[in-house]
Amino acid sequence: MTKGETLGYRCSRTVSRSRAAGLCAVLAALGALTVSGRAAASTPAPWCGTDLASVDRRPDGVGGPSFHVVYAVPAGTPDRFAEWAPRIVGDVAEIELWWRLQDPTRAPRFDLHAFACGSSAGRLDLSRVQLQRPAEAYGVQSAAYASIVGELAGPPFAFHDPDKLYLVYYDGPVGGGQVCGTGARSRAAVVFARSCGQEIDHDLRATAAAHELLHVLGAVQADAPHVCPASPGHACDGVADLMYPAAAPGQTLLGSVLDIGRNDYYGQGGGRLDIRDSLFLERLDGSDSTPPSTPAGLTATNDESSAVALAWSPSSDDVGPVTYRLYRDGLLLSSGLSRPFASGGGLEPGRTVEYAVRAADPAGHLSEPVSIRFKLGVGIVDAAGRLVRDTVAPGRIGGVRVRRLRGSLVVRWARVADPGGLRGYEVQVRGGPVRIVGRPEVSVPRGRRASVLTVRAVDRAGNRGPRSSVRAG
Ligand SMILES: [Zn+2]
Numbered sequence: 001m002t003k004g005e006t007l008g009y010r011c012s013r014t015v016s017r018s019r020a021a022g023l024c025a026v027l028a029a030l031g032a033l034t035v036s037g038r039a040a041a042s043t044p045a046p047w048c049g050t051d052l053a054s055v056d057r058r059p060d061g062v063g064g065p066s067f068h069v070v071y072a073v074p075a076g077t078p079d080r081f082a083e084w085a086p087r088i089v090g091d092v093a094e095i096e097l098w099w100r101l102q103d104p105t106r107a108p109r110f111d112l113h114a115f116a117c118g119s120s121a122g123r124l125d126l127s128r129v130q131l132q133r134p135a136e137a138y139g140v141q142s143a144a145y146a147s148i149v150g151e152l153a154g155p156p157f158a159f160h161d162p163d164k165l166y167l168v169y170y171d172g173p174v175g176g177g178q179v180c181g182t183g184a185r186s187r188a189a190v191v192f193a194r195s196c197g198q199e200i201d202h203d204l205r206a207t208a209a210a211h212e213l214l215h216v217l218g219a220v221q222a223d224a225p226h227v228c229p230a231s232p233g234h235a236c237d238g239v240a241d242l243m244y245p246a247a248a249p250g251q252t253l254l255g256s257v258l259d260i261g262r263n264d265y266y267g268q269g270g271g272r273l274d275i276r277d278s279l280f281l282e283r284l285d286g287s288d289s290t291p292p293s294t295p296a297g298l299t300a301t302n303d304e305s306s307a308v309a310l311a312w313s314p315s316s317d318d319v320g321p322v323t324y325r326l327y328r329d330g331l332l333l334s335s336g337l338s339r340p341f342a343s344g345g346g347l348e349p350g351r352t353v354e355y356a357v358r359a360a361d362p363a364g365h366l367s368e369p370v371s372i373r374f375k376l377g378v379g380i381v382d383a384a385g386r387l388v389r390d391t392v393a394p395g396r397i398g399g400v401r402v403r404r405l406r407g408s409l410v411v412r413w414a415r416v417a418d419p420g421g422l423r424g425y426e427v428q429v430r431g432g433p434v435r436i437v438g439r440p441e442v443s444v445p446r447g448r449r450a451s452v453l454t455v456r457a458v459d460r461a462g463n464r465g466p467r468s469s470v471r472a473g
Helices: 020-029 031-036 081-102 141-153 202-216
Strands: 007-011 066-075 106-108 127-134 164-170 179-183 188-192 231-235 281-283 296-302 307-313 323-328 331-337 341-346 352-360 370-375 379-381 387-389 401-404 408-412 422-429 434-437 441-445 451-459 468-472
Touching (some): 066 141, 081 202, 141 164, 188 202, 296 352, 296 370, 296 379, 307 352, 323 341
Parallel strands (some): 066 127, 066 164
Antiparallel strands (some): 179 188, 296 307, 323 331, 352 370, 370 379, 422 434, 422 451
């Protein structure tokens, strides 16, 4: 399965006249086998959230890349968030439990928030989104996934954090209600809440959500030994495999297997994508359980060529070593930086961008981000664009004129402007002491030989501009 492909998780019970019908018949015959594997049911559980935010709440309650969960309802459709939040929390708790049972050394990291709560899943940072278009706009099965995910990624919702993957419960009618969910690598999983009877079938819904999350993590690669010939992205070595293309009647998540034989997509080793290595999974078998400290003192400046340079104070980690990730306007600019400084790339004059830095440890933990707004040629600004800290040096002096008097030379240059205010000009004559003059001129005694002056502007924050040499004589 390549990036951008979408694969439906087909619900066998409601499919009647599709290509999947034949498969469903086979599954029905095998149904008893799956039902016997039924261990427990996914149970709705209380959500401890106290607000109905449509955003990803900050700060995150987990120290690493995580799955952020969204309940989305089309415009003009009754909002059933109060009903759905406990179902979603139940699914998340079920997926966490199932994963640990399948692999005691790993647990998926869901985005949590600091709600007071007795259960970890109850602290889910669950966003409630009213989409901007009516249900018809998302109702065509072939286009539903792209419409929903595309809208959530754009403004005003902006669910496109490079350290998040998304699990969306879409509460609107889609197609014939036969596709339970869709997932595409590196983006989002969508569970079609009204399809496949998933409003009441908690087991199927939790299974579908887990199945789609595995797609988002990259399962199943085309070169896996048991990849389904007729259903790319799925494993065909047994109906109990979570990544089997269709859900069997009565299938439960706890009765499903995370990669039968561990040879297709999970823990198989070798060069193929191994989801067990995903940084979206917390390592329960390692010694490093704490994220690195948040980098401090992030600052930025730019040089004459409009190239931005960033620096910050190093982070510490209980195990380490620490690397850094740099973001510009919410997009990952560079990662794996081993030292506490980086290039912020080039910018157009007058442009303001937000830079953020997070520290990462080898177990995949991430510190909270530290961020600044930087305006090219000006410095660190606040949200309203006002200068907070002048970090940019004044420009080079120009327009130099030399006037010869009887006993002295008067050197003048054009006034240099600085958005944070100018202190003056540093002048050094023939390598002598440095002095500061407030006005753009200096008088030098006339000697037998020519005098070489170096001049540079200094702003009130102490930033020094580039030196210019002036030959006067
Ligand atoms: Zn699938």
